[in-house]
Amino acid sequence: MTPDQYCQQKAAQSGSSFYYSFLFLPPARRRAITALYAFCREVDDVVDECKDIAIARTKLAWWRTEVAAIYTGEARHPVGQALAGVVTSFRLPQERLQEIIDGMEMDLTRHRYADFAALRVYCFRVAGIVGLLSAEIFGYTDPRTLAYAENLGIAFQLTNIIRDVGEDARRDRVYLPLDELARFKVSVGDIMRAQMSPQFTHLMEFQTERALGYYRTAFAALPAADRKAQRPGLVMAAIYQTLLSEIRADGMPVLTQRTSLTPLRKLWIAWRSWVKS
Numbered sequence: 001m002t003p004d005q006y007c008q009q010k011a012a013q014s015g016s017s018f019y020y021s022f023l024f025l026p027p028a029r030r031r032a033i034t035a036l037y038a039f040c041r042e043v044d045d046v047v048d049e050c051k052d053i054a055i056a057r058t059k060l061a062w063w064r065t066e067v068a069a070i071y072t073g074e075a076r077h078p079v080g081q082a083l084a085g086v087v088t089s090f091r092l093p094q095e096r097l098q099e100i101i102d103g104m105e106m107d108l109t110r111h112r113y114a115d116f117a118a119l120r121v122y123c124f125r126v127a128g129i130v131g132l133l134s135a136e137i138f139g140y141t142d143p144r145t146l147a148y149a150e151n152l153g154i155a156f157q158l159t160n161i162i163r164d165v166g167e168d169a170r171r172d173r174v175y176l177p178l179d180e181l182a183r184f185k186v187s188v189g190d191i192m193r194a195q196m197s198p199q200f201t202h203l204m205e206f207q208t209e210r211a212l213g214y215y216r217t218a219f220a221a222l223p224a225a226d227r228k229a230q231r232p233g234l235v236m237a238a239i240y241q242t243l244l245s246e247i248r249a250d251g252m253p254v255l256t257q258r259t260s261l262t263p264l265r266k267l268w269i270a271w272r273s274w275v276k277s
Contacts, residue, residue, distance in 0.1 A: 004031050006078035007038035017243075017261070020270040021236040025138075032090055032137045033232070035082035040100060040130060042079055047107045048171075060105055067097045090136045096129050103129075111173045112188070116210075119177055120154065127157035131233070139229040148222040152233050155214035159240045162207050162247060165254040166194055176207065194255040204252040208244055215241060231277040238273040239266055 001009070011019050011034050018037055022030050043063050050056035069075045070083050071094050086092065103125025113119040131153025135145055161168075161175045168175060169191050181187065184203035191200075215237055222230060239261065247259045261269075 001078070003078040003082035004035070007031075007035045007082045010038040010041055010079070017236060017239040017266055020239065020263075020266045021232040023267075023270060024235075024274045025232060028089075029137055029139075031082070032086040033134060035079060035086050036092075036130070036133055036137065038079045039083060039097065040126075042077075043101055043104045044126075047104050053108050056108055057105070060101055060108075063101055064098060067094060067101070070094075070097075086137070092133050092136060096133055099125050099129055107173070113175060113177050115177045115179045119175060122175075123154045123157040124150070127153040127160075129153070131156075134233065135230065138232055140226040141229075142223040142226055144221055144223050145226045145230060148218045148226075148230070149233065151214050151218035151221065152237060155211055155218060156236065156240055158207070158211035158214060159244055162204065162211060162254060163243065163259060165191065165204075166256055167258055169194070169255070176203065180206065191255065196253075196255055200255070201252050204254065205248075208248055208252075211244060212241070227277060231274055234277045235270045235273040239269050242269055 011022070016037075022033050022037075025033065043060065046056055046059045046063070050059065066075060066077055066080045070080045070087055073084060075081045075084050083092075083097075087094070087097075103122055106122050106125070110122075113122070128150045131149040131151075132146055134153075135149035140146070165176065172192075174181075174188055174191055176191070178188070180203065181191075184206065185199045186197070186203050189195075190197065218237070227234070242265075243259060243261055246261070247254060250259065253259070
């Protein structure tokens, strides 16, 4: 199996909506974004699958050395080898890949966020930076496109947080800002016990409106000249906004179930959005 094939398999097996946004790209850009996505999956899996924090830290430290090796032509992992050409062709800074690892490492010890300012740092590291790197791969002519890419990445992460409230709680992680829980009279214990209430529904409506606000901010920042190049992000946004609509229409059941769209529906939304963009 070649490094590119490994990355393709990693992306396809994840079942992520991101996979569908890559399908219509030219081969070189598709291989590049798939390698970047596979990297994000590898380091995220370290945090999610390692129960021992010390082992997880060791593995993330290994990935830090692997990122450095990518830039010296000495990568050992298939994902690192696939990225070696990508970081040169698309000018992806090493510091950005390292900062993604910084974000993943936050999950090892930080399971609560006092306010949105603190949460936004996390969202920027694990998703905003991915948006910026993706913009480099897709191509742009206007620097304002970077504001679009960063805000869109954060919008995606906020959507993930909304979708995964219950699943995260079962891992003792609560990403909803504590000051906002207090404002809506929802306790961490309520979330841990999967206790639905009108107050929780109002809290999640607030979170949803914030996420939608980031989508609107992103779209407003995207220059018309770069819209065609940045279509993969717009495809992803269409899928994720549909997901948010489903969650909202179902009454915000995120404490007890993880709402998802079928692969066929994602493919249909992707194709329709690509044609329209």
